[in-house]
Amino acid sequence: MATTNDLKNGIVLNLDNELWTVVEFQHVKPGKGPAFVRTTLKHVLSGKVVDKTFNAGTKVETANVDKRSMQYLYKDGDDYVFMDLDTYDQIHVSPTTVGDNVNYLLPEGEVVVATHEGVPLYIELPTSLMFEVTYTEPGLQGDRSTGGTKPATISTGATVQVPLFITTGEKIKVDTRDGRYLGRS
Numbered sequence: 001m002a003t004t005n006d007l008k009n010g011i012v013l014n015l016d017n018e019l020w021t022v023v024e025f026q027h028v029k030p031g032k033g034p035a036f037v038r039t040t041l042k043h044v045l046s047g048k049v050v051d052k053t054f055n056a057g058t059k060v061e062t063a064n065v066d067k068r069s070m071q072y073l074y075k076d077g078d079d080y081v082f083m084d085l086d087t088y089d090q091i092h093v094s095p096t097t098v099g100d101n102v103n104y105l106l107p108e109g110e111v112v113v114a115t116h117e118g119v120p121l122y123i124e125l126p127t128s129l130m131f132e133v134t135y136t137e138p139g140l141q142g143d144r145s146t147g148g149t150k151p152a153t154i155s156t157g158a159t160v161q162v163p164l165f166i167t168t169g170e171k172i173k174v175d176t177r178d179g180r181y182l183g184r185s
Contacts, residue, residue, distance in 0.1 A: 002062050004037040004054040012044065012116075014063040015052075019044040019116060027056070044114075044121050063116055067124075070113045072105055080105070082113055082123075093120045101125050103158035104176040125176040130185060131155050132171050139164035149181075 002011075007025045014020075020041040029035040035056035042049050044065075054060065070082040070091075079092040080102075093113065097120050098105070104125055105111070112124040136152035149161040152172075160174055162181045173182040 001059050004056055004058050004060060007037060007039065007060070012063040012065045013041070014061040015041075019063050019065070019121065020050075023049065044116075065114050065116050065121065067112050067114045070111055072107065072109050072111060074107070082111070085110070091115075091120060093123065097121070098123055101176070103156055103179070104129055104131075104174065105156060106131075127177060128173050128175050128182055130171050130173055131160075133162070133166060133168055136162065136166060136168055138167065 005027075007022055009022055009024065011022050012019055013022065021044055022039055023042050024040040026038045027035065028038055037054045037056055037058075039052050039054065040049060041052055069085050071085055073081045073083050073090065075081070076092065078095055080095070080098050081090055081092055083090045091113070095102070099122070101111075101123055106129065109129070110126070114121045114124070131154035133152045134155055137150055139150070148164050150164055150166075151159050152162040152166055153159055154172070154174065158179065160172070160179055160181055162172060166172060166181075166184065171185045173185065174180065175182055
């Protein structure tokens with residue numbers, strides 16, 4: 001148990017047996033009336049974002065979320081298998097938990113897996129990763145200065161919009177949060 005005075009970004013709360021991450025919080029002391037805490041909460045599993053206000057000093061239940069650095073090993077049926085880099089234990093994570101991160105999941109890539117009471121909640125990828133372009137249409141001469149983009153397929157099978165001068169076989173840096181092209185190596 002903690003009070004609303006202990007809230008900070010990233011802490012996980014257990015409200016009505018559901019897990020919520022504090023995205024943003026603000027302590028407010030109005031001229032009249034008691035102080036309160038205005039928060040923006042994100043549901044850990046569904047990603048739904050809500051605004052919630054607590055009276056200052058109210059007790060809230062925090063959840064113990066264990067974040068561990070793990071390595072992606074392989075896909076087993078529908079599940080994805082990750083190995084804890086410290087204990088070498090392997091866990092199976094469902095496709096719904098992995099979500100859209102599967103587009104940027106590299107074999108033997110390191111990710112952070114968050115668990116609560118042994119149940120995987122979500123995975124966090126590094127904010128940017130390097131990928132090889134496996135296919136893209138050739139750029140036309142003279143198109144280089146227009147600033148246009150074209151689709152390119154990367155080594156994981158995902159499609160990323162890249163500048164016209166990128167060719168098949170090049171390594172590019174991609175933002176894993178929104179799939180944006182960041183540059184090439």
